[in-house]
Amino acid sequence: MVQRRQRTIRREASVGGVGFLTGADVTLRFLPAPANHGIAFQRVDLADQPSVPANLDHLTPRQRRTGIQKEGASIELIEHVMAALSGLQVDNCVVQLDAPETPGFDGSCRPVVDCLLDADFEEQPATCPTLAVQSHEQFVADDGAIIRAQPFGRRGMTITYLLDYGPRSPIPAQTYTVNVTPESFVNEICFARTFILDSEIAALKSLGYGPRTTAQDLLVFTADGVLDNELRAADECARHKILDCIGDFALIGCDLQGYFNAWRTGHQSNHELMRQLRMAETNHDAASTAA
Numbered sequence: 001m002v003q004r005r006q007r008t009i010r011r012e013a014s015v016g017g018v019g020f021l022t023g024a025d026v027t028l029r030f031l032p033a034p035a036n037h038g039i040a041f042q043r044v045d046l047a048d049q050p051s052v053p054a055n056l057d058h059l060t061p062r063q064r065r066t067g068i069q070k071e072g073a074s075i076e077l078i079e080h081v082m083a084a085l086s087g088l089q090v091d092n093c094v095v096q097l098d099a100p101e102t103p104g105f106d107g108s109c110r111p112v113v114d115c116l117l118d119a120d121f122e123e124q125p126a127t128c129p130t131l132a133v134q135s136h137e138q139f140v141a142d143d144g145a146i147i148r149a150q151p152f153g154r155r156g157m158t159i160t161y162l163l164d165y166g167p168r169s170p171i172p173a174q175t176y177t178v179n180v181t182p183e184s185f186v187n188e189i190c191f192a193r194t195f196i197l198d199s200e201i202a203a204l205k206s207l208g209y210g211p212r213t214t215a216q217d218l219l220v221f222t223a224d225g226v227l228d229n230e231l232r233a234a235d236e237c238a239r240h241k242i243l244d245c246i247g248d249f250a251l252i253g254c255d256l257q258g259y260f261n262a263w264r265t266g267h268q269s270n271h272e273l274m275r276q277l278r279m280a281e282t283n284h285d286a287a288s289t290a291a
Ligand SMILES: [Zn+2]
Pocket: 079, 080, 194, 240, 243, 244
């Protein structure tokens, strides 16, 4: 298997926005990092400016989002920033931020992609490890949602997302498939925005979430369609679920080779599948060594 070289960004770059959860003004600053560093988020607003590596070992349980934590420092909603970094094959980077969450932007990761493209990229001497899916793995969530990984002849990672919330959902059933490369990520995925049902908003507002978030900052679905906004693609929701997969899968810390197929799943399922894959890889390596 031909392994690509690791990449970082050529120069520092920053982008700002408003946090979806707290409403805080947040500035993200991306800094180059050495080979084999990985991605880490650094809370520059806290004393000692702690860093938290963005990997499976530092995940913290959250509802409908991805958060990481280390020794009391936590960062919420990292998935869209992780998707932008992974989609553009940035392996090593320090992401500084001055708030407990990343900015929500327009609900997509396009502003982060634009910022990283502006920073440009630099290949590093080390090669990027690749985990090739060796056997059929799947995770079934409590609500029956399923995500699968299987070996695949095509190079790289291909993801199909089947979104189907049933005939009464305001969000129509849709499916999307992409072989993930920097080009396909930029052209087909990065602009797809997160979405919510208007019936879910009151509960989130009652918890204090989204004090500055409006229907222009994400897709709000009502019985009559999208509220105060327009879809960027008919299958934008399925594309966004793939964006989430790319961001969550990146927590495994290497390239993936295989076919991934998801139905109605979310962040927790994505994380569990990555844990299973890492475990299967460890067992496979142990078996190879023993043989
Ligand atoms: Zn998302």
